[in-house]
Amino acid sequence: MSLPVFISDSDAVVGKHITVTGPEGRHAVTVKRITPGERVMLIDGSGTTRTCLVTATGGKDRMEVVVESIEEIPAPNPRVTIVQAIPKSERSELTIDLLTQGGADRIVAWQSQRTIARWTGKEAKSLAKWQTAAETAAKQARRATIPEILGVVDAAGVEQLIAESDLAIILHEEASSPFRELTFSGSVVVIIGPEGGVAPEEVERFTAAGAHTVKLGPEVLRTASAGMVALAAIGVLSDRW
Template identity: 55%
Template sequence: MSLPHFITEAPLTGQLAGAEGRHAVTVKRIAPGEEIMLIDGRGTWARVRVTDTSGKELLKGEVLEQGVDEAPTPRVTVVQAIPKSERAELAVDLATQTGADAIIPWISHRTIARWTGPKVAKNVEKWQATAREAAKQSRRTFIPEVHDPVTSNQLKDIIAGKQALVLHEDAESSIRDIALANEIYLIVGPEGGIGTDELELLGATPVKLGPEVLRTATAAAVGLAAIGVLSSRW
């Protein structure tokens, strides 16, 4: 069984405190003699045998093994049209579980949920917290970075000259027919779909994953899984 993961800053000395320490000591009730994994979210990890806990949030341990994982290739950035309410966190959770390297919230032409003013920082922080927890649960040593939201015009500039694949139910090409580059932008549209004018604006390559029409919260995860088996990621 894999070891529980906890996030701390490098260098990983075997000590855990703060919110993550509280989660380990008070919530998970990790006790001396047990082993855990400490990660910095950027690939560095340490396998630690717990030697002592004190108070509600301090854990100390002996580093048994440590290393740095290589980032998977191809690198996949998920561009997720912002879904409504709880579907947003589900989309981030599933994308993180299936290996997204970065996540960009996208305000598409048909996006209903709008982030403005103080909501921007609050929602980005919420997505990042969801990504952190999903990374820990899925035993990842890399935590995907959640960027600030972008409009379609901004997205056009970001993906210019890059391989950008947009999941589209009317696409003629299957993702398995695409020669994958070392860096991929996987674009997931809103609940209402991506209009023809917006598709032309972005200049991305439309691809389909299969005969079914996926919901916006699950599409990125299925796309990442397909890329995983079609490349060296899995």
Template identity: 50%
Template sequence: MTLPVHVVDDLAGVTVGATVAVTGDEAHHAVAVRRLAVGERVVLTDGSGRSVTGPVSSTAKRAFDLVVEELDDAPRPEPRVTVVQALPKGDRGELAVEVLTEVGVDVVVPWAASRSVAVWRGERAAKSHAKWSSTAREAAKQARRVWHPEVTALSSTSDVVARIEAADVALVLHEDAMSALSAVELPERGEVLVVVGPEGGVAPEELEAFAAAGAVTVRLGREVLRTSTAGVVAVGALLSRTRRWST
């Protein structure tokens, strides 16, 4: 069984033999909820590729110390995967972020599609973005990830067009597409971008703009998936054909 993972802000400069202090909500959850005990081995990560492993040397109500026995700097996974996720209604946005993080997505881009029922404005936008970011952080811990995904600010369709132009491969999921996802040729490095539309689908003018920017419209299969689950199915199918899942 893999060791529990806890997140700290920064592990820069940490060396083998050093003691790392973990405080605040992260430590409180470990000690009060998980009943972390002295001597138990855990992993700490900063979410930027670095992790340390070692035994817990002391605990308090909202703090614990870990003695570093192992240190690892993992390279960023390639190819990178970005998912442009149209805003779903209700709590399906957090579900999408959770499963996308667990499967290994590197960047999640909230997208205000023309047919999105949900709207992020003002205070709601800040709260919704914070909720997506928190969901990604917790899901990354659950998945034992040392590279945590970035949840960007809300994007417009023109922002998505710019991202498509910059990607090495850009795909738009659509039930009426003639090309199958399984036929797409993937790069060994660079960025693969997947656009997931809202409940009402990607609007024709959005499809045209994305195609003009270089995106390819693809289908998953005969089944029509929800917006909150289509992305994770597509990314899983893509990653199974890359070295990320073969090594």
């Protein structure tokens, strides 16, 4: 059984002691009821994991550990950025949870033409919620990395991401090119529209910038689940898995 995972930005080496406090300490001591003698994994969110022996706990949020081993997890190839049209509020954090489980390296919030949810004036608060959802899902998925959360971008911002990528694709139900024919390497951008789909004007603009429209499969997926399915397909069709 895999070890419970907690986030710590400590750079301690093997044999060094780390004190985990705050929300992560509370999660370990109060929620997970970790006790001395158990082993846990600490991640820094950037690819480094530390297997640790719990030596003591205290109060409701204090866990003392000693580092037993350190592992550097190599970055995946390709590196996948999901450009996610902002879902409705009730599906927003679920979307991030699924994208994190699927292995997204970067998630960019996109205010698309057909997006119903509007973050005007509350961008920072909304992105913070996405970040929390990503951290929680990363621990649950036993990931060594936590997706980078960025945004909010408009169409021009999406064009910039396309220009910086080795491959950019738009998931589109009317596309003729099947997903399986793509070759994935380097940096990949996957553009996911809202429930109403990517607007024709946006498709035209993004394809002119270098993106390709592709069909993921015969079913029309919800915006909350489309990214995870795409990530799974990329995992099979590339060296990520």
